[in-house]
Amino acid sequence: MEYEAVIGLETHVQLKTKSKMWCGCANAFGAPPNTNVCPVCLGLPGVLPVANDEALRLTALTGLLLNCTVAHSAKFDRKNYFYPDMPKNYQITQYDRPSTMNGSVGFEFAGRMAHVRITRAHLEEDVGKNFHFERNSGVDFNRAGVPLMEIVSEPDITDADMAYDYLNALKSILIYGGVSDCDMEKGMVRCDVNVSVRPKGQKELGAKIEIKNMNSFSGVRRALEYEIPRQIEVLTKGGRLSQETRRWDDVGCITETMRTKEQAHDYRYFPEPDLMPFVPSAQWLEEVRGRVVELPLAKKQRFMTAYQLPASDAETFVNDATLGQYFEKIAAQSKNPKSVANWVINNLRAKLTEAQTTLSDLKFKPADILELIDLVESGRISTRIAQEVFSETFATGEPPGQIVQKKGLAQVSDSAVVEKFCDDAIAANPRSAEDFRAGKAAALNFLKGQVMKLSKGKANPNLVGEILERKLKQSPNT
Numbered sequence: 001m002e003y004e005a006v007i008g009l010e011t012h013v014q015l016k017t018k019s020k021m022w023c024g025c026a027n028a029f030g031a032p033p034n035t036n037v038c039p040v041c042l043g044l045p046g047v048l049p050v051a052n053d054e055a056l057r058l059t060a061l062t063g064l065l066l067n068c069t070v071a072h073s074a075k076f077d078r079k080n081y082f083y084p085d086m087p088k089n090y091q092i093t094q095y096d097r098p099s100t101m102n103g104s105v106g107f108e109f110a111g112r113m114a115h116v117r118i119t120r121a122h123l124e125e126d127v128g129k130n131f132h133f134e135r136n137s138g139v140d141f142n143r144a145g146v147p148l149m150e151i152v153s154e155p156d157i158t159d160a161d162m163a164y165d166y167l168n169a170l171k172s173i174l175i176y177g178g179v180s181d182c183d184m185e186k187g188m189v190r191c192d193v194n195v196s197v198r199p200k201g202q203k204e205l206g207a208k209i210e211i212k213n214m215n216s217f218s219g220v221r222r223a224l225e226y227e228i229p230r231q232i233e234v235l236t237k238g239g240r241l242s243q244e245t246r247r248w249d250d251v252g253c254i255t256e257t258m259r260t261k262e263q264a265h266d267y268r269y270f271p272e273p274d275l276m277p278f279v280p281s282a283q284w285l286e287e288v289r290g291r292v293v294e295l296p297l298a299k300k301q302r303f304m305t306a307y308q309l310p311a312s313d314a315e316t317f318v319n320d321a322t323l324g325q326y327f328e329k330i331a332a333q334s335k336n337p338k339s340v341a342n343w344v345i346n347n348l349r350a351k352l353t354e355a356q357t358t359l360s361d362l363k364f365k366p367a368d369i370l371e372l373i374d375l376v377e378s379g380r381i382s383t384r385i386a387q388e389v390f391s392e393t394f395a396t397g398e399p400p401g402q403i404v405q406k407k408g409l410a411q412v413s414d415s416a417v418v419e420k421f422c423d424d425a426i427a428a429n430p431r432s433a434e435d436f437r438a439g440k441a442a443a444l445n446f447l448k449g450q451v452m453k454l455s456k457g458k459a460n461p462n463l464v465g466e467i468l469e470r471k472l473k474q475s476p477n478t
């Protein structure tokens, strides 16, 4: 019998706000333990939460970016549970009336467009962090109360690679929208994976197994690559699977039981009595709508059609949005956007890395790249000289045309002059000339190189090729 996997993901994302969800404490990573805390986020008695408006806006914005409906009335609920990293002993979340729901994410997967439906994106708060030392444990509450958004997908994902690509697509949308920095190293994105298997063609879902607290996308992929065959093996051997929560052991590369259905939490949700339902005004929604940005995939497709770029170039500009912006500024004024892309990606980007600087600190003007392309396309300088000129423009900010003039770098296309260089090269390398006449085509390239050397790279390479070939085909004694 053939089996198929059914996967849904719950992705938790820390929102990019200055302060926490219910208090004015800083939402900042890396501060000394328990320095960004106050009576509200420590859950002391007698305090009242005040919702962070920016967090509400970022959640609504996410809804719009994920094609969700933004609720006209959303509500907060208490989810009760008892862990030392949860000072209030409950988490404020959204249970039955989330901020946004019913959307979808489209992304490229295995050479086609894939769509994963989004059940909901709701707002809640992060918990603190436990640390275990040799003889004792500690809790850092800096993270407690940081705005956290949970994005729940429908079980539309069918394998480990698709889960990985979905997560990356989601991440780039959230970064583009300015919703979250999604820095995995800082734990800004975490994932719960729901996975079951069923005989192919069967409608009902198999026993739902949840893998909790994944903190890397590649970990999610590895866990699914282990878990799906494990479940199939249990069933093919005649065993039964039942609903449970498992944990992924990234060192052992296995999943193991954390708790079964009998040990599942009873969260005893009830409406949060300290917060009114959130009813956004038309103006508020309009302002959020104004923050909707072009999504990465749409941008990639636009770059490919508007500028005739190959997919790889378009992807480079999608992944490095500021570089993409810079490219667009120049490409808009150019007849040859592909040349602009080549200069920006191959030369400028390399120089930026080499000099450890950024686009905002460039010494030259974007129009200088256009000038450089013009110098090459009009045959005034060779591509090799153009690299030299660009290095200097990059270092000093001097316009390319000026450098070419000052240093006498213009390409030599005067055939009498080029002919002289060719004669000299042939005379200095009689063996190579003989080799070429004997049929060794490679000898021509060597001689071309010699001519370029003699002309200090300034001879027009096409002219050099023509003249050399003509001269070598003549008999040596005529």
Ligand SMILES: [Zn+2]
Binding pocket: 020, 023, 024, 025, 036, 037, 038, 039, 040, 041, 042, 145
């Ligand atoms: Zn606080």
